[in-house]
Amino acid sequence: MNPSKQFWALFRFQAVVLPYLFVLPIVFCAPLLFMLHRDTSLNLLIMTQNLFLVVLFGGLLIAPEMFAHASMNQTGGLGMEFFRTRAVDKAVLVRAKAAFFYILILFAPIALILYSLPSPDLRVIIYSKVVRLDCLRNVPGSSLVTGAGGHSNLVSIPSGNVLIAEWYAWKFLVLAAAVQVFVYWIYPSRYRRWFFFALIIAVSVLPLIDAFSQSDSVPWNERLFFLFSANQIVSWILALGALILGQLWCERRFAQLEL
Amino acid sequence: MNEPPIQIQNACRSFDGVPVIKNLSVSIKAGSIYGFLGRNGAGKTTTIRMLAGLIRPDAGTVRVSGNDPFGIGAEERQRLGYMSEKAVIAPFATVRTVLNLGRWLYPSWNSALVDSLLAKYGLSPGKRLTTLSQGNQRILGFIMAIAPRPSVLLLDEPAANLDVVARREVLDDILELIRDCGCTVLFSTHILSDVERVADEIGILANGTLRVSEPLDSLKDSIRQVRFFGFRNGAPKTDVPGSFRTVRSRDDVTVTMRINSGPTPDELAEQWSCRHESRVLNLEDIFVELSRN
Numbered sequence: 001m002n003p004s005k006q007f008w009a010l011f012r013f014q015a016v017v018l019p020y021l022f023v024l025p026i027v028f029c030a031p032l033l034f035m036l037h038r039d040t041s042l043n044l045l046i047m048t049q050n051l052f053l054v055v056l057f058g059g060l061l062i063a064p065e066m067f068a069h070a071s072m073n074q075t076g077g078l079g080m081e082f083f084r085t086r087a088v089d090k091a092v093l094v095r096a097k098a099a100f101f102y103i104l105i106l107f108a109p110i111a112l113i114l115y116s117l118p119s120p121d122l123r124v125i126i127y128s129k130v131v132r133l134d135c136l137r138n139v140p141g142s143s144l145v146t147g148a149g150g151h152s153n154l155v156s157i158p159s160g161n162v163l164i165a166e167w168y169a170w171k172f173l174v175l176a177a178a179v180q181v182f183v184y185w186i187y188p189s190r191y192r193r194w195f196f197f198a199l200i201i202a203v204s205v206l207p208l209i210d211a212f213s214q215s216d217s218v219p220w221n222e223r224l225f226f227l228f229s230a231n232q233i234v235s236w237i238l239a240l241g242a243l244i245l246g247q248l249w250c251e252r253r254f255a256q257l258e259l
Numbered sequence: 260m261n262e263p264p265i266q267i268q269n270a271c272r273s274f275d276g277v278p279v280i281k282n283l284s285v286s287i288k289a290g291s292i293y294g295f296l297g298r299n300g301a302g303k304t305t306t307i308r309m310l311a312g313l314i315r316p317d318a319g320t321v322r323v324s325g326n327d328p329f330g331i332g333a334e335e336r337q338r339l340g341y342m343s344e345k346a347v348i349a350p351f352a353t354v355r356t357v358l359n360l361g362r363w364l365y366p367s368w369n370s371a372l373v374d375s376l377l378a379k380y381g382l383s384p385g386k387r388l389t390t391l392s393q394g395n396q397r398i399l400g401f402i403m404a405i406a407p408r409p410s411v412l413l414l415d416e417p418a419a420n421l422d423v424v425a426r427r428e429v430l431d432d433i434l435e436l437i438r439d440c441g442c443t444v445l446f447s448t449h450i451l452s453d454v455e456r457v458a459d460e461i462g463i464l465a466n467g468t469l470r471v472s473e474p475l476d477s478l479k480d481s482i483r484q485v486r487f488f489g490f491r492n493g494a495p496k497t498d499v500p501g502s503f504r505t506v507r508s509r510d511d512v513t514v515t516m517r518i519n520s521g522p523t524p525d526e527l528a529e530q531w532s533c534r535h536e537s538r539v540l541n542l543e544d545i546f547v548e549l550s551r552n
Contacts, residue, residue: 001333001334006333006364009363009364013363017349018351079345081343082343084312084313085311085312085343086364087337087407088336088364089333092333259313
């Protein structure tokens with residue numbers, strides 16, 4: 001059986017067995033669709049909050065047995081042992097799991113990109129002066145405009161809505177690649193479950209970081225977004241590089257992994 | 260070219276520094292059914308997992324159909340059937356979903372056989388795996404392992420959680436498979452009557468060491484429990500070379516030993532100036548004697 005047939009067999013099986021495929025986009029997208037044209041700050045915060053779902057689903061899709069004791073049956077049909085003892089090549093198995101994971105994760109950002117295309121430009125009030133200045137300095141084409149109420153803090157960002165959706169996709173993709181590497185890395189450890197939970201908790205508390213930062217500084221969420229906007233092409237090249245290298249590493253790792 | 264399809268040589272395996280398999284060597288010839296017996300924690304599952312390519316031995320070699328099972332790909336796995344001790348459970352999956360995966364992955368998948376087995380065991384294809392009884396989950400695992408018509412079949416506790424009728428039917432299916440395609444089967448179990456029913460050869464594993472590995476009839480013929488008594492010069496303090504177990508009481512010594520190799524009971528009785536009586540052991544007795552610490 002050639003690798004592409006194996007790949008599609010595994011992919012189809014996961015799609016049929018895992019209903020998250022249909023739930024995730026709603027979970028990821030719904031709040032963002034409401035907020036996209038209204039509040040950039042809140043939108044970025046919601047995206048960061050959603051990151052923990054990437055970690056959680058990464059674990060559930062790649063190695064669900066991490067969440068259960070080895071003797072438990074609940075993950076038998078989706079666990080690595082089940083797949084590895086079928087007639088599949090190890091590398092194909094890693095690829096099929098990864099492909100399913102990435103598609104699932106990227107479904108929401110892609111939906112958001114598509115949603116933003118009909119009205120790509122963003123006009124947003126940025127109250128903080130430092131944030132406004134950082135935005136004007138970094139985001140290509142951004143400018144101050146006078147709003148209907150005579151606002152002097154209204155910023156216009158050409159294709160800003162698309163940019164936010166793109167930033168969402170970038171963050172999810174990079175985190176998904178990192179999660180995949182992390183899962184295969186910790187897999188042999190007897191403490192893997194705890195390491196994984198530690199990662200989920202770490203990512204879950206990311207939105208709280210700004211609570212400890214200075215009030216007159218640019219929140220890290222916005223800072224990263226502006227940085228991404230200023231270096232879009234480089235960011236995407238780095239993300240795709242990380243994705244490919246991570247994938248190759250995972251395939252090599254899995255080939256030597258004992259289950 | 261007549262290499263045994265299953266071959267383990269001097270395999271050792273430890274977990275967290277605790278040896279589980281110690282210098283295990285076993286060779287199973289083509290077309291035979293090998294019953295793997297042992298107490299809980301004896302190393303049966305570890306051995307089967309090594310053969311399935313899920314783990315590697317720390318030392319020694321493991322070969323299945325001439326290949327290192329840890330490194331084999333899809334092509335070789337077409338001919339290696341494996342039924343885990345864990346059930347096949349996936350949320351939202353039905354029996355049909357799981358069987359479809361087998362159909363997609365194995366060109367040799369025997370759909371007619373699957374249909375007949377589903378009907379035989381009363382498994383409905385549309386039933387969710389989470390609603391299946393543990394016994395039916397085992398049967399599904401068995402069907403997944405047997406349907407591609409593998410040349411080597413590894414079954415880890417295939418009859419666990421099955422009722423008596425289903426257990427007997429599973430064993431009959433194993434026999435039928437052998438008749439049809441000359442498949443080599445290794446199965447582990449605690450149920451001795453299963454082994455007596457189907458196995459050509461058995462291996463008894465105790466504390467990671469293979470105590471015996473030979474045809475069932477030969478095993479029953481060769482192992483006896485011999486009681487030596489009436490010592491004129493006192494009971495001997497040394498064990499009989501090659502014996503499996505020696506129990507000493509005040510007036511007699513009971514030895515579980517082979518009678519077809521090493522010193523015979525008659526020779527020992529003459530040497531120790533005593534009398535003796537032998538007891539024929541059934542498989543359960545042999546298993547208990549050989550498995551005791």
